[in-house]
Amino acid sequence: MSREYRGVWVYIERRGGEIVESSLEVLGKARELSDKYGDSVVGVLLGSSGLEKLAETVIQHGADKIYLVEDPILSEYSTIPYSEALARLITMFKPNILLYPATRNGRDLAGRISAKLSLGLSANTVWLDVTNDGILLAGVPGFGGNIMAVTKCLSKPQMATVRPGAFVKLSPDPNRRGSIEKIDVGELPKPRVNIIESVKIEVEDISKAEAIVIAGMGVRDNVELAKKLAEKLGWAFGATRPLSDEGLVPRDIFIGATGKTVRPKIALIVGVSGAAHFISGVAGAEKIISINIDPEAPIHTYSDYSVVGDAYKILPKILEKVG
Amino acid sequence: MHIIVCMKVTPKTEQVKLDPVTKTIIREGVENEINPADKNALEAALQLKDKHGCKVTVIGMGPPIWEPYMKLAVAMGADNAILLSDRAFAGADTLATSKVLATAIRKIGDYHMIFCGEESSDAGTGHVPPSIAEFLGIPQITFVNMVEIIDGRVRARRILEGGYEIVEANPPVLLSIEYGCNTPRFPDFRRKRYVDREFKLTIWGLKDLDLKEEEVGLKGSKSIVEELREMKLGERAREKITGTEDEIAEKILKLIQPYIKK
Ligand SMILES: Cc1cc2nc3c(=O)[nH]c(=O)nc-3n(C[C@H](O)[C@H](O)[C@H](O)COP(=O)(O)OP(=O)(O)OC[C@H]3O[C@@H](n4cnc5c(N)ncnc54)[C@H](O)[C@@H]3O)c2cc1C
Ligand SMILES: Nc1ncnc2c1ncn2[C@@H]1O[C@H](COP(=O)(O)O)[C@@H](O)[C@H]1O
Numbered sequence: 246m247s248r249e250y251r252g253v254w255v256y257i258e259r260r261g262g263e264i265v266e267s268s269l270e271v272l273g274k275a276r277e278l279s280d281k282y283g284d285s286v287v288g289v290l291l292g293s294s295g296l297e298k299l300a301e302t303v304i305q306h307g308a309d310k311i312y313l314v315e316d317p318i319l320s321e322y323s324t325i326p327y328s329e330a331l332a333r334l335i336t337m338f339k340p341n342i343l344l345y346p347a348t349r350n351g352r353d354l355a356g357r358i359s360a361k362l363s364l365g366l367s368a369n370t371v372w373l374d375v376t377n378d379g380i381l382l383a384g385v386p387g388f389g390g391n392i393m394a395v396t397k398c399l400s401k402p403q404m405a406t407v408r409p410g411a412f413v414k415l416s417p418d419p420n421r422r423g424s425i426e427k428i429d430v431g432e433l434p435k436p437r438v439n440i441i442e443s444v445k446i447e448v449e450d451i452s453k454a455e456a457i458v459i460a461g462m463g464v465r466d467n468v469e470l471a472k473k474l475a476e477k478l479g480w481a482f483g484a485t486r487p488l489s490d491e492g493l494v495p496r497d498i499f500i501g502a503t504g505k506t507v508r509p510k511i512a513l514i515v516g517v518s519g520a521a522h523f524i525s526g527v528a529g530a531e532k533i534i535s536i537n538i539d540p541e542a543p544i545h546t547y548s549d550y551s552v553v554g555d556a557y558k559i560l561p562k563i564l565e566k567v568g
Numbered sequence: 569m570h571i572i573v574c575m576k577v578t579p580k581t582e583q584v585k586l587d588p589v590t591k592t593i594i595r596e597g598v599e600n601e602i603n604p605a606d607k608n609a610l611e612a613a614l615q616l617k618d619k620h621g622c623k624v625t626v627i628g629m630g631p632p633i634w635e636p637y638m639k640l641a642v643a644m645g646a647d648n649a650i651l652l653s654d655r656a657f658a659g660a661d662t663l664a665t666s667k668v669l670a671t672a673i674r675k676i677g678d679y680h681m682i683f684c685g686e687e688s689s690d691a692g693t694g695h696v697p698p699s700i701a702e703f704l705g706i707p708q709i710t711f712v713n714m715v716e717i718i719d720g721r722v723r724a725r726r727i728l729e730g731g732y733e734i735v736e737a738n739p740p741v742l743l744s745i746e747y748g749c750n751t752p753r754f755p756d757f758r759r760k761r762y763v764d765r766e767f768k769l770t771i772w773g774l775k776d777l778d779l780k781e782e783e784v785g786l787k788g789s790k791s792i793v794e795e796l797r798e799m800k801l802g803e804r805a806r807e808k809i810t811g812t813e814d815e816i817a818e819k820i821l822k823l824i825q826p827y828i829k830k
Contacts, residue, residue: 356698365790368693437707479829490748562817
């Protein structure tokens with residue numbers, strides 16, 4: 246085994262003083278891969294200051310070591326300084342594997358690093374494995390999730406972005422010990438995109454919901470009906486992407502290849518056609534009940550229980566009966 | 569301003585199947601389309617053209633069968649289209665793809681903005697846009713659903729998990745445009761006639777670009793596909809629930825009863 250490249254690195258995404266949850270999911274998987282071929286897990290944290298506390302959290306979730314880069318320029322994510330800082334770290338320490346959460350900023354960064362250092366990069370992976378020699382096998386979903394390509398990188402570090410929700414984070418172990426190293430990467434270039442305004446929209450995180458009502462374009466004329474049912478049942482409420490593209494529901498509740506992944510015990514799916522890009526986000530549900538007026542809609546195939554019928558007529562009846 | 573739109577052609581997702589024996593993608597009978605997000609990127613560029621008189625060039629790296637789609641983009645309103653087509657380009661990963669696109673864009677030269685789709689519907693990586701920007705040494709604004717030109721600067725709304733950012737940059741800058749953020753127009757009748765009668769698609773091969781064979785296609789790629797697997801998107805029992813609306817509601821209620829939170 247070539248030991249020139251060592252360590253399974255995870256880029257830990259941070260927003261303000263918080264670690265983005267999907268980074269910890271990736272870290273959990275990194276731990277497993279690293280244990281399998283006998284390597285260590287390294288978390289990479291970039292920011293302006295005060296990162297030690299976050300570093301402790303990362304260690305508790307499975308890292309052996311943390312590299313911190315602190316510079317006022319890194320206070321919030323910006324492509325140019327972040328990609329430069331990370332590229333320099335990679336060149337200095339030569340990791341064997343580098344994983345990123347496939348969040349928007351994670352993908353923004355990883356694509357840039359790939360070109361900067363001429364490195365292979367597997368995208369949005371939902372499945373990862375490693376050989377005894379530390380060769381990473383990465384499962385990339387294609388065609389909306391219909392097909393998975395098992396890919397290999399021909400360069401090192403072997404890189405992949407990892408789909409949020411694909412893996413679960415480890416429960417924190419307060420007794421886990423790890424080292425924290427601050428690294429000086431030299432002067433960094435300034436951002437070339439200025440953030441004029443940064444707006445947070447707080448919505449309930451549906452990815453952990455145990456039960457959910459999901460609405461699609463078939464109920465676009467009365468999304469409230471589906472939402473009301475969700476409320477009455479005490480369930481989460483999700484939607485398809487077109488509903489959110491139309492501005493009828495918030496961005497952060499759409500489900501699918503480019504949105505959230507949910508794994509509820511039960512999902513009631515109404516007015517949704519069942520496109521592959523959508524289905525890949527609910528495929529992990531234990532039980533699916535769907536209502537669609539079109540007997541030919543693919544959603545029926547993906548349902549445990551399916552109703553060919555009009556959601557506008559059936560939903561009020563359910564609401565009535567729930568009382 | 570000159571906007572270059574990177575556009576690819578993809579098979580219609582729902583029609584794509586894996587051959588259960590050979591484990592390769594069955595291409596026969598599958599219809600193609602302009603990658604959905606790229607249609608939105610083109611529309612965003614054309615809206616800026618309508619407003620500010622920008623010039624719009626469409627560029628794509630793909631086989632000759634993409635020709636009608638490149639022409640379709642011109643019929644929709646693009647001023648020019650260039651197809652980068654060469655056997656040597658085949659089998660490219662995102663790195664090799666971005667390199668060819670960036671090299672061609674450099675050859676075009678006078679551009680102010682590059683628009684890409686946020687991701688392609690087949691590969692779905694979203695990695696090509698940032699890689700192109702890096703090769704060109706220009707800034708990038710990814711996942712944009714609104715773009716304006718204000719006093720020569722580019723202002724965009726960038727959608728993130730849990731919110732958005734309004735950002736500004738000076739050109740040249742690359743933007744990746746969100747799928748579904750606008751309604752792409754239909755081809756214009758008169759432009760369609762122009763495309764059919766007069767327009768000539770520019771085709772560049774490897775020899776037209778300042779690149780070596782080892783840098784492009786499969787040879788220039790740093791990631792390879794080992795194997796394709798069908799994903800169990802979970803075909804299920806599909807037990808039919810039938811009856812009057814009242815009966816159906818009653819049956820559904822029975823199923824969901826154990827999960828209702830009081
Ligand atoms: C790159 C890319 C990424 C994408 N990512 C996602 C993603 O993450 N998530 C996502 O959801 N989509 C995504 N899509 C879009 C996806 O391909 C589909 O277009 C989308 O999922 C369809 O949404 P829908 O089912 O709500 O609407 P439609 O496909 O329009 O379906 C509406 C359904 O409602 C039914 N209906 C109509 N009236 C009634 C009624 N009265 N009662 C009951 N049923 C009724 C119709 O029969 C129809 O089947 C993506 C597409 C691309 C290209
Ligand atoms: N072969 C190609 N030709 C032109 N543009 C491409 C090509 N591949 C990717 N792109 C652009 O990059 C975007 C993202 O693609 P991807 O990174 O493959 O998901 C697409 O929406 C296109 O705008």
